Amino acid sequence: MVVLRFRIRLFAWLSLLAGAGGFMAGAAIAADPLPSWNAGAARSAILEFVDRVTQEGDHDFVPREERIAVFDNDGTLWSEQPLYFQATFAIDRVKALAREHPEWKEKQPYKAVLEGDTQVAFSRSEAALAMLVMATHSGVTTEELEASVKEWLATAKHPRFQRPYTDLVFQPMLEVLNLFREHGFKTYIVSGGGIEFMRQWAPRSYGIPPEQIVGSSLKLKYELRDGKPVLRQLPEVEFLDDGAGKPIAIQKFIGRRPIAAFGNSDGDFEMLEWTTTGAGRRFGLVVHHTDAEREWAYDRNSSVGRLDKVLDDGPKRGWTMVDMQRDWKVIYPFQK
Amino acid sequence: MVVLRFRIRLFAWLSLLAGAGGFMAGAAIAADPLPSWNAGAARSAILEFVDRVTQEGDHDFVPREERIAVFDNDGTLWSEQPLYFQATFAIDRVKALAREHPEWKEKQPYKAVLEGDTQVAFSRSEAALAMLVMATHSGVTTEELEASVKEWLATAKHPRFQRPYTDLVFQPMLEVLNLFREHGFKTYIVSGGGIEFMRQWAPRSYGIPPEQIVGSSLKLKYELRDGKPVLRQLPEVEFLDDGAGKPIAIQKFIGRRPIAAFGNSDGDFEMLEWTTTGAGRRFGLVVHHTDAEREWAYDRNSSVGRLDKVLDDGPKRGWTMVDMQRDWKVIYPFQK
Numbered sequence: 001m002v003v004l005r006f007r008i009r010l011f012a013w014l015s016l017l018a019g020a021g022g023f024m025a026g027a028a029i030a031a032d033p034l035p036s037w038n039a040g041a042a043r044s045a046i047l048e049f050v051d052r053v054t055q056e057g058d059h060d061f062v063p064r065e066e067r068i069a070v071f072d073n074d075g076t077l078w079s080e081q082p083l084y085f086q087a088t089f090a091i092d093r094v095k096a097l098a099r100e101h102p103e104w105k106e107k108q109p110y111k112a113v114l115e116g117d118t119q120v121a122f123s124r125s126e127a128a129l130a131m132l133v134m135a136t137h138s139g140v141t142t143e144e145l146e147a148s149v150k151e152w153l154a155t156a157k158h159p160r161f162q163r164p165y166t167d168l169v170f171q172p173m174l175e176v177l178n179l180f181r182e183h184g185f186k187t188y189i190v191s192g193g194g195i196e197f198m199r200q201w202a203p204r205s206y207g208i209p210p211e212q213i214v215g216s217s218l219k220l221k222y223e224l225r226d227g228k229p230v231l232r233q234l235p236e237v238e239f240l241d242d243g244a245g246k247p248i249a250i251q252k253f254i255g256r257r258p259i260a261a262f263g264n265s266d267g268d269f270e271m272l273e274w275t276t277t278g279a280g281r282r283f284g285l286v287v288h289h290t291d292a293e294r295e296w297a298y299d300r301n302s303s304v305g306r307l308d309k310v311l312d313d314g315p316k317r318g319w320t321m322v323d324m325q326r327d328w329k330v331i332y333p334f335q336k
Numbered sequence: 337m338v339v340l341r342f343r344i345r346l347f348a349w350l351s352l353l354a355g356a357g358g359f360m361a362g363a364a365i366a367a368d369p370l371p372s373w374n375a376g377a378a379r380s381a382i383l384e385f386v387d388r389v390t391q392e393g394d395h396d397f398v399p400r401e402e403r404i405a406v407f408d409n410d411g412t413l414w415s416e417q418p419l420y421f422q423a424t425f426a427i428d429r430v431k432a433l434a435r436e437h438p439e440w441k442e443k444q445p446y447k448a449v450l451e452g453d454t455q456v457a458f459s460r461s462e463a464a465l466a467m468l469v470m471a472t473h474s475g476v477t478t479e480e481l482e483a484s485v486k487e488w489l490a491t492a493k494h495p496r497f498q499r500p501y502t503d504l505v506f507q508p509m510l511e512v513l514n515l516f517r518e519h520g521f522k523t524y525i526v527s528g529g530g531i532e533f534m535r536q537w538a539p540r541s542y543g544i545p546p547e548q549i550v551g552s553s554l555k556l557k558y559e560l561r562d563g564k565p566v567l568r569q570l571p572e573v574e575f576l577d578d579g580a581g582k583p584i585a586i587q588k589f590i591g592r593r594p595i596a597a598f599g600n601s602d603g604d605f606e607m608l609e610w611t612t613t614g615a616g617r618r619f620g621l622v623v624h625h626t627d628a629e630r631e632w633a634y635d636r637n638s639s640v641g642r643l644d645k646v647l648d649d650g651p652k653r654g655w656t657m658v659d660m661q662r663d664w665k666v667i668y669p670f671q672k
Contacts, residue, residue, distance in 0.1 A: 065545060142587060186547075199591045209401060210591030211522075220587060222580035222606055229610050231587050244558035251478060251556060251567050253589060255535045255546030270558055274565050 033179040035329075036172040036336070042285070042327045045320040046176060049283040053259065054183045060281035064184040068258040070250060070271060071177070073191035073198060073215075075264035075305040076287050077206060078169040079158075081296040083118065084304060085165045086197050087129055089152050091118060093136035110135075130237070133194065138218055138235035141225075142196060145233060149200040163334070166205050171336060172328045173262075173287075177206055180260070188212045188258075190249055192242035192267055196233070214253045216241045246271035259283065265305040272310070272319060284319035286310055291325035294335075369515040371665075372508040372672070378621070378663045381656040382512060385619040389595065390519045396617035400520040404594040406586060406607060407513070409527035409534060409551075411600035411641040412623050413542060414505040415494075417632040419454065420640060421501045422533050423465055425488050427454060429472035446471075466573070469530065474554055474571035477561075478532060481569060485536040499670070505541050507672060508664045509598075509623075513542055516596070524594070525549045526585055528578035528603055532569070550589045552577045578603045583610035595619065601641040608646070608655060620655035622646055627661035630671075 037043040052060040053067065074080040083091075094104065094113045104110035109128040112118070137145060158165055177187050187208055189198060195215035202213055219234040241249045247270050250258060260283040261268070261275035268286070276284040288307065289298050299307040314321050322328075330336055373379040388396040389403065410416040419427075430440065430449045440446035445464040448454070473481060494501055513523050523544055525534060531551035538549055555570040577585045583606050586594060596619040597604070597611035604622070612618040624643065626633050635643040650657050658664075666672055 195588065195591070211589065213591065217588060220584045222583050222610070229583065229606070229613055231583065247558050247565065247567065248556045252531065252553060253547065255531070255549065270565070274558070277565060 033182070034172070034175050036175055038327055038329055040327055042320050042322045045283075046179070046285070049260065049281070050179060050183050053281055062259055062280065066256060066259065067180075067183070067185040068188065068254060068256050069180050069185045069260040070188045070190045070246075070254075070258045070262070070275065071173075072263040072265070072268050072271070073189050073193050073202070075289065076170075076262050076268075077173050077177075077189070078165075079295060080305050081298070082159070082304075084129075084193070085158075085168075086133065086193050088156070088165075089149065089197065090129075090132040090136045092152060092156060093148065094132060097136065134218065134235050134237070137194060137196070138233045141230040141232050142220070143230065145196050146200055149197055153201055161332075166201050167334055168332055169205050170287075170328075171330050171333045174206065174333065176262070177208070181207070185260070186212065188214060188250075188254065190214045190241065190246050190253075190271060192216055192240070194218075195241075214241060214249050216245075242267045244270045247274035250274065261285070262287070263310070264289065265307050266309045269310050269313070272314075273317075276317060276319065284314070284317065285322060286314045286319050287322045288324060290323050291328075291331070293325075294331045295324060297325075369518070370508070370511050372511055374663055374665055376663055378656050378658045381619075382515070382621070385596065385617070386515060386519050389617055398595055398616065402592060402595065403516075403519070403521040404524065404590060404592050405516050405521045405596040406524045406526045406582075406590075406594045406598070406611065407509075408599040408601070408604045408607070409525050409529050409538070411625065412506075412598050412604075413509050413513075413525070414501075415631060416641050417634070418495070418640075420465075420529070421494075421504075422469065422529050424492070424501075425485065425533065426465075426468040426472045428488060428492060429484065430468060433472065470554065470571050470573070473530060473532070474569045477566040477568050478556070479566065481532050482536055485533055489537055497668075502537050502541050503670055504668055506623075506664075507666050507669045510542065510669065512598070513544070517543070521596070522548065524586075524590065525551070526577065526582050526589075526607060527551045528576070530554075531577075550577060550585050552581075580606045582607035586610065597621070598623070599646070600625065601643050602645050605646050605649070608650075609653075612653060612655065620650070620653065621658060622650045622655050623658045624660060626659050627664075627667070629661075630667045631660060633661075 034043055034046065052058055053062040055061055071077055074084050078085070091113050094110055098104055098114055104114060109132060113132070153164060153166060156165060157163060158168060161168065180187055189202060189208055189212065191198060191214070193215050195213060195217045198213050198215050199210040203209055217238045219236045219238045220231045221234055222229060222231055239245065239249065246268065250271065257278045258275045259278070259280070261272045262285045263272055264287040272284040272286070276282040288311065289296050289305070291297060298305065299311055370379055370382065388394055389398040391397055407413055410420050414421070427449050430446055434440055434450055440450060445468060449468065489500060489502060492501060493499060494504060497504065516523055525538060525544055525548065527534060527550070529551050531549060531553045534549050534551050535546040539545055553574045555572045555574040556567045557570055558565060558567055575581065575585065582604065586607065593614045594611045595614070595616070597608045598621045599608055600623040608620040608622070612620040624635065624647070625631060625641070634641065635647055
């Protein structure tokens with residue numbers, strides 16, 4: 001295994017003062033940046049890539065400002081079953097707003113949602129989901145949306161784990177985010193999820209600031225309310241950050257071609273392709289959900305996070321395929 | 337005048353070792369972060385703002401991650417006369433591409449441009465300018481556009497100063513950018529100029545990385561050429577980053593409300609309003625072009641960088657109005 005040069009941490013120094021035995025223990029902790037990853041090809045590939053592009057003088061060395069890593073969110077950094085979590089937020093908003101919209105009782109997909117039949121609501125089409133998100137995310141100002149997302153996050157519980165949704169981030173991926181940042185990478189989210197939705201919790205959950213979170217968006221309108229300016233979300237999609245939209249968003253928001261990309265579904269194909277076909281050493285990683293017991297197992301036939309083309313093409317293109325069941329010691333931070 | 341706490345620099349320490357006299361000289365150099373600004377209200381307002389929001393424990397203290405400062409580009413960070421420099425690039429491109437477009441000889445505004453009559457070309461309407469930019473910036477891939485911008489910058493000379501356009505950045509504003517960054521601010525460009533155009537030179541000229549440059553954009557298309565992915569610029573405006581578009585772009589790209597904004601024209605009104613009406617201490621600054629001798633003098637009646645509403649409203653709203661002739665010791669770095 002390659003040797004990684006880690007910043008020597010304070011506790012290692014303290015251990016050194018306490019004697020050589022203590023130092024060894026300290027160094028051992030500091031030296032494993034991926035404790036939730038089992039030994040194997042995926043873990044080695046991550047460590048080797050980070051090592052190679054950050055070794056000054058190495059053929060693959062990449063200057064610090066060019067170290068851009070992009071991460072899909074749903075299914076890559078947190079779970080996405082039984083429904084994208086933002087869709088659950090939209091459903092809960094429909095229920096909360098139903099009194100103001102009596103017409104929803106007779107209109108699909110709202111009717112199905114209000115009758116508790118989300119299977120019906122979403123089996124119809126992706127458009128139904130888009131319509132729900134639009135209806136529940138528009139009309140309000142960005143500040144009002146922020147407040148409703150935060151309230152939902154503080155109270156809603158995931159039906160299977162009976163925990164807040166933000167507990168369902170992937171511990172092994174938190175370690176990857178930290179590893180990359182410790183080696184001078186700027187980490188970005190580039191997700192099909194709503195940009196305003198993600199920015200309310202992702203900074204704290206992942207250590208990624210709002211300005212490094214890229215997502216789908218509705219059009220905004222600048223207007224005055226009682227003489228004070230607000231930004232109001234319009235019921236019109238501005239940008240869908242999925243598929244070919246991802247490299248386009250990367251160019252627009254970042255203006256540099258990333259050297260590492262992480263995804264889990266066919267919606268990440270173009271982002272992975274754009275990243276890994278650039279000049280110099282590149283890295284692509286795909287999380288394959290194979291663990292029905294600890295998380296979920298799904299790929300080609302899933303309506304959420306469908307992984308079909310990328311499952312075939314990924315290995316041929318040299319992308320690192322993560323088998324969640326085999327490669328991850330724990331899934332969530334609360335299982336540590 | 338307020339006292340600014342500067343990072344003590346190496347040379348000051350070295351001077352200290354060399355004796356107290358040397359230390360005073362070293363400290364004096366380090367202590368003037370705005371050497372190209374004359375003493376006066378504008379200079380004091382800048383220094384006081386930076387001091388107040390960065391003093392831990394002060395009522396106006398702002399945590400480092402919230403220190404966002406946004407800068408218009410044309411007329412705020414570099415000159416914009418006799419024509420926006422990007423328009424000159426577009427004109428030069430029309431001439432360079434004319435052979436491939438014989439139809440332009442008979443079609444306005446191309447005809448006027450090819451006959452050397454840019455007054456005619458642009459007096460018609462802003463739409464004429466937009467059309468030129470579109471025709472000369474689209475069809476190509478982002479990499480091809482990058483190459484043509486870089487080639488133009490390396491060869492084109494400003495008609496008045498006979499120097500590369502990138503020489504015409506404002507020395508006093510470079511000092512402001514550095515002052516803010518030294519105090520933990522993230523500095524952004526939020527400009528009506530084209531995002532792909534600015535990113536080719538602004539990082540080196542201003543020390544602002546591509547991912548902190550926000551501008552107007554054309555739609556992009558992701559496609560394969562000989563099996564390799566490219567992003568092609570389409571002849572369709574995606575976003576006009578001017579007027580109310582600026583706070584909208586700020587929300588989308590940055591996701592935080594800035595605490596300082598710098599502009600020079602009515603197109604910056606909403607950005608200044610959005611920034612300065614937020615809670616807590618805020619800062620707005622307007623560059624007024626008053627120096628016909630060293631630069632240009634223009635405001636209410638200029639077709640380029642028109643400053644009318646903001647000239648009236650700025651002082652009422654507490655924005656710092658910079659009188660270029662009075663406040664700036666030098667305009668350009670080559671005059672230092």
